[in-house]
Structures are given as structure tokens and as C-alpha cells.
Amino acid sequence: KSVVHRICAGQVILDLSAAVKELVENSLDAGATTIEIALKDYGKEWFQVIDNGCGISPNNFKVLALKHHTSKLAGFPDLQSLTTFGFRGEALSSLCALGNLTVETRTKYEQVATHLTFDHSGVLVTEKKTARQVGTTVTVKNLFVNLPVRCKEFSRNIRKEYGKLVSLLNAYALIAKGVRLVCTNAIGRNAKSVVLKTQGSGSLKDNIVTLFGMSTFSCLEPVSISVSDSCKVDGFLSKSGQGSGRNMGDRQFFFVNGRPVDMPKITKLVNELYRGANSQQHPIAILNFTVPTRACDVNVTPDKRKVFFSDESSILVALREGLQQIYSTSNA
Numbered sequence: 001k002s003v004v005h006r007i008c009a010g011q012v013i014l015d016l017s018a019a020v021k022e023l024v025e026n027s028l029d030a031g032a033t034t035i036e037i038a039l040k041d042y043g044k045e046w047f048q049v050i051d052n053g054c055g056i057s058p059n060n061f062k063v064l065a066l067k068h069h070t071s072k073l074a075g076f077p078d079l080q081s082l083t084t085f086g087f088r089g090e091a092l093s094s095l096c097a098l099g100n101l102t103v104e105t106r107t108k109y110e111q112v113a114t115h116l117t118f119d120h121s122g123v124l125v126t127e128k129k130t131a132r133q134v135g136t137t138v139t140v141k142n143l144f145v146n147l148p149v150r151c152k153e154f155s156r157n158i159r160k161e162y163g164k165l166v167s168l169l170n171a172y173a174l175i176a177k178g179v180r181l182v183c184t185n186a187i188g189r190n191a192k193s194v195v196l197k198t199q200g201s202g203s204l205k206d207n208i209v210t211l212f213g214m215s216t217f218s219c220l221e222p223v224s225i226s227v228s229d230s231c232k233v234d235g236f237l238s239k240s241g242q243g244s245g246r247n248m249g250d251r252q253f254f255f256v257n258g259r260p261v262d263m264p265k266i267t268k269l270v271n272e273l274y275r276g277a278n279s280q281q282h283p284i285a286i287l288n289f290t291v292p293t294r295a296c297d298v299n300v301t302p303d304k305r306k307v308f309f310s311d312e313s314s315i316l317v318a319l320r321e322g323l324q325q326i327y328s329t330s331n332a
């Protein structure tokens with residue numbers, strides 16, 4: 001049974017960035033306004049997500065890391081109207097199966113925090129009092145220690161995994177309004193260094209300036225395209241002639257209703273249209289699609305990175321028209 005659990009867990013959490021993504025989303029769901037992601041040796045040794053969210057109630061300690069435990073479904077009339085990131089109750093249980101999980105947490109109703117450790121099947125094994133502000137710290141040591149092949153791959157590809165993680169954290173840092181996000185990494189015996197940091201500002205513009213600098217921001221122009229009555233696209237895109245010859249994959253971010261997602265078709269379209277107008281360049285693109293929750297499904301893959309629109313073709317058509325218009329006017 002535990003082997004099956006381990007294999008299933010390995011399908012929910014495919015890599016380092018998927019693991020950290022789940023923890024960051026839990027912090028966002030908990031209403032955190034400060035989230036620190038601390039890595040040791042790029043996350044290979046351990047990683048930690050520290051938040052000032054609502055904390056976890058002692059009633060939930062025992063069940064916290066058991067499969068399908070979630071506190072988020074009750075109160076939702078149906079899945080379609082779900083606005084929290086998580087609801088499956090799979091992340092903590094999967095992380096337990098794949099590494100060593102500890103949680104430190106305190107709600108505003110508690111005077112002290114509690115430090116919890118779990119075994120690989122998600123059973124709570126130790127519980128002791130500790131000092132902490134209201135909020136939660138989740139630590140995962142030795143990710144994939146139980147999957148020897150994946151573990152070896154993980155070590156071998158750690159820099160690549162780390163790059164993917166930083167890109168994902170940039171996505172959250174851009175879109176999360178009013179949330180301070182900090183990521184640090186400590187290599188070997190060195191002190192931790194700051195990888196990225198935002199101020200918790202209220203606007204996408206401020207977040208772009210903080211993360212990428214004013215000079216980058218000044219090469220962008222705002223995008224606002226209405227696809228239909230209920231669907232629109234907002235964000236920023238490189239101005240004509242301001243793109244980069246190098247692969248800007250690390251500066252392209254797509255969101256649906258404020259969630260970072262992968263949109264291969266839309267990415268391709270954006271790049272094609274930009275190249276068409278700018279010969280062989282890649283634009284910086286930071287685009288958020290606002291769509292009614294019932295017109296899209298972000299829950300099709302376990303990591304919720306893929307998104308299905310019920311009417312993708314009309315979105316593509318409207319986006320094409322909107323972008324062409326932007327490029328034709330900015331070229332004129």
C-alpha cells in the first residue's frame with residue numbers, strides 16, 4: 001500500500017517547483033501577506049515555506065497530512081465556483097510520502113505554536129510546543145528520498161529544477177497583489193542569499209518594476225484586450241522592437257484568474273505575432289486572462305498548470321486581432 005501511495009504521490013509532485021508551488025498556494029489560501037521560501041542547496045537538502053497566514057487549528061493536526069484531508073471544500077456550493085488554489089488534500093500527504101515533512105503552526109487562538117512531524121504515510125508522529133508568530137512553516141527535507149531513480153535525477157538536474165522554481169516564484173511574485181514574497185537560498189556553509197523579493201505592492205506594474213527593474217518596464221506597453229463580454233486579457237508586452245533575441249521564456253508569464261498556468265498555444269501565438277512584426281525576437285509577456293470560473297478548468301492535471309478553456313478558439317482569434325492591432329499601431 002505504501003509503495004502505491006509513493007508512486008501516486010510522485011505523480012502529484014513531479015519536481016521541486018511542483019512541490020514548492022503547492023506550499024506557496026497553501027500559504028496564499030491561508031491569507032498570508034508575507035511568504036518566505038527558504039532553500040538549502042537549491043532545495044536539494046531541504047526547502048521551507050514560511051507564512052503569516054491563519055495557521056492550522058489543533059483539531060486538524062492528526063489528519064493534516066492524510067490523503068484527501070482538506071479544509072477547503074466545505075462551504076463551497078460546487079467545485080465550479082472554487083477560488084482557492086487547493087482543494088484535493090493531496091499536497092501535504094504526497095510530500096510526506098516523498099520526503100520528511102515537518103510543520104510548525106499557530107493560529108490566533110493559540111498562545112504558542114506547535115511543531116509537528118509526520119511519517120511517510122502521513123501519520124502524525126511527534127507534537128511539541130514551540131515559539132512562533134501566528135502562521136505556518138512547512139519544511140520538506142530530502143525530497144524524493146524514497147524514489148531512488150527520481151532522487152538521482154533530481155540531484156543531477158538540480159540547477160535546472162532550481163531555475164524552473166525561480167521562474168515559477170517570479171510568476172507568483174508578479175501576480176500576487178499585497179503579498180510580500182521572498183526567496184532565499186543557502187549553499188553549503190554560506191549564509192543565505194536573497195534570490196527574489198517583492199514589496200507586497202498592489203499593482204502588477206510595481207511588481208514588474210521591483211522584479212525586473214524600471215528599464216525593463218519602460219520597454220513594455222500595457223495590453224488590455226476584451227475577448228468577449230466576460231473574458232478579457234490584461235498585462236504587459238514588449239513594445240515593438242524592444243524584444244530580445246535571446247529566449248525570453250524566462251520572462252513570459254501567463255495567468256488565468258491570477259493563477260500561473262502554462263498556455264502553449266497562446267505562448268506560441270504571442271511569439272509568432274511578435275516575431276512577425278519584429279523579425280526573430282521574443283517579447284516579454286505578462287498576461288492575465290480573466291474568465292468566468294465555469295468557462296475554464298485548471299484542475300485537469302494534478303499540478304493545475306494546464307488550463308482548458310471551454311472556448312479556446314474564440315480566445316485565440318480575439319487575442320490575435322488585439323495583438324495585431326497593438327503591433328500595427330506601435331509600428332506606425
Ligand code: ADP
Binds near residue numbers: 064089
Ligand atoms: P488542500 O490545499 O488541497 O486543501 P493540502 O494537502 O495542500 O490540501 O493541505 C491540507 C490542509 O492543510 C489544507 O486544507 C489546510 O487546511 C491545511 N494547510 C496546509 N498548509 C497550510 C498553511 N500554510 N496555512 C494554513 N493551513 C494550511
Ligand code: MG
Binds near residue numbers: 022025085087089091
Ligand atoms: Mg494545497
